[in-house]
Amino acid sequence: MADELLTTGEIDAAMADLPDWHRAGGALTRTMDTYDFRTAARIVDKVVTEAQKLDHHPDVDIRYGKLTFALSTHSAGGITSRDVALAHRVEEAAGHFIRSHD
């Protein structure tokens, strides 16, 4: 069954538990300061493991010590519950490495 896009209200409710995340361009986005490139790569490595488990994959951008995730369900053309689930996994993965968030 195809994944259903979340409504604005559903997204707002989900984001109450994801304070460092934003909506941009039909995606959930989060930029974090990792202070160096290797830490960014380590976080991404953990997220890869989780993404494989969920069969759902983030768009990732690393600029030295700045790591940005953009989560959308490509097949649905926007944000679904899969993106919310992945955002929580990203938080868990990042939490091993960074203490304070943007």
Ligand SMILES: C[C@H](O)[C@H](O)[C@H]1CNC2=NC(N)=NC(=O)C2=N1
């Ligand atoms: C075949 C495979 O399940 C699909 O291509 C999955 C893989 N990961 C995915 N990740 C994201 N973000 N969107 C998708 O539509 C998607 N599709």
